[in-house]
Amino acid sequence: MSTFGNHFRVTTYGESHCLSVGCIVDGVPPGMALTEDDIQPQMTRRRPGQSAITTPRNEKDRVEIQSGTEFGITLGTPIGLKVMNENQRKQDYGNQTMDLYPRPSHADWTYLEKYGVKASSGGGRSSARETIAGRVAAGAIAEKYLREAFGVEIVAFTTSIGNEFLFPPSATHPTCATNPEFLKLIESIDRKAVDSFLPVRAPNQEVSDRMEKLVADFRDRQDSIGGTVTCVIRNCPTGLGEPCFDKLEATLAHAMLSIPATKGFEIGSGFGGCQVPGSIHNDPFIKAPAVPAGQNGLHASVRLPRLTTKTNNSGGIQGGISNGAPIYFTVGFKPPATIGQAQNTTTYDETEGVLEAKGRHDPCVVPRAVPIVESMAALVIIDALLAQKARESARSLLPPLKGVIPVHQTQQ
Template identity: 90%
Template structure:
């Protein structure tokens, strides 16, 4: 369906070449300052036409809040947001060749099989243009998380094709054991990431190689994929709803709902399967009273323990443990390419398709704010669920002799 979330619910609408795209956000807490200016920066980071290695479609993606606020303050009612499509070119898809063929690896055929009808231009609802609503909603969620908890969410490009920011090695089959990677996870910010445009890979030499690689594929009318890594810092502990809505499960759900995604790994990921438990386990240590960058507020619980290492990626048993949450999302090469491809028509006749239109040779750099936004939606939904549980529990008389308390006395442990 087109709705994501339970407590912070986001419904997106719109197709690639319709009049407008946008979303409705239900469940935003009242009393938060919010204007178009709070949302626009992420919209601008996502928009097409940013560089020579992205689609040349020129959209400004100006967001307009339609409802749910008054005098720049959220009312607690549904927030409607709209972005007008200003640079549609349906004619790119209205030629006989494009009408005859479902594009290889695109959603043309599967949408037709599912609905019995499909949008005639730009992939319709399967287009990455649909993600505008996600990014707008994510900006709202992120503002609340930042102001209430000091949460920071930063994504960056870690590979394009065979160019890796941190190539796997025998010493470090997973980035989770690489000190350079872990330092980056702790310190990276969006200003630094965007200083490496257009690749958004925070390493000068690697970024230059990535840009050249994408340009080479673009010039050959081809495409290439890659990966985006995201870190969530200062996330409250205790988030996640086992058993089926574990925090890593909802993150995976969110990330794999983004167009062109084909893989998700959290913490040590697949490389972690190559190290023994004695290396992979995360020993507990006493946590600092206030984590760096976090907000000191009585309503914000602080864990008494943290972990010395973080192979778990900040989540254990499906519940956040207060350490940074980090994960990586894999994006396939964009399906629409200008090269001639042997394929079949809708009428089951073999033929050759040379697709037309304006498309990214690599979606990975523009996917960075989309990944950040979906992470914000997941954390926001989990925060509201936990707030409800905590508030309900606070109204009950305290339990004695059942729940372990600070110090772990025998009496407190129920012995």
């Protein structure tokens, strides 16, 4: 379906080459300052035409708030967002050859099988164009609330393209979770630092240069390449996640794997952690360091956990519930399906032939996927947070229980 979330709900519309794309965002808390200027920076980070290694499609991706605010303040009513498709070129797809063939590894065939009809240009709803308003714009709204109310920070960056890795797995560190350099990076990395390594967004100049050269090589050969994006969520409140079927890592995986071109998700130690014994993998609890009141930089209502973990192989989530440690995960993106090379394939009427696709496409989606990953993470966290706050509010109205461990205690 085209709706994501339960308490903070986003319903999207639009195809790759229609007049506009957009969404309705329902459940935005009232009383928050919000204008297009709060949303546009993330839209600009995701927009096409940013460099020589992205699609040359030139879209400004200017977002317009249609409803749900007055005098720059959210009303608590549904917020409508619209982005015009200014540089649509349906003619790129209107030639006889393109009409005859389902493009290899694209959604042409499956959409036709599902609906009995499909968009004739671009990827329709399967295009990454769908992400611009429904994910990135809505995510920017969610992120502003999370940042202002709870001090949540969400930062994503490129960790691999093809066989070039920011943190190559090794016998010593089969998973980034045990790599001190990685752990140090996710404690402090911010978007300004990530964007200083454009166009690739891998925060290491030497690795970034190699990645850029690799993507350019595939572009020049009319080919494409995939890679991975890692995301860290800092200052996430404890207690988020809804066991058993909506565990926080499960909803994060759902969100990330709904992004076009994704093929994998791992959280914390991930698949590399499967090579580590439990005696090393377990995260022992330790007393959280005390932070004097007013010096933690967080909203006064934010409670700090009394315990933290010595290591963070769990990636900030245990039992499907956030534990207060940084949440980090990695998303895998396949090579873009549409390439300029001639490919042997079969027509819709089962005749073998050769397809040479036309259009404007990224040779690698990874650099532009970074803000999309951040935005989907924000949508997951705010939805889980609103659910938990409703639970905590309902519980606070009951008489206190005797003889139980106090779970909510703000550090002094």
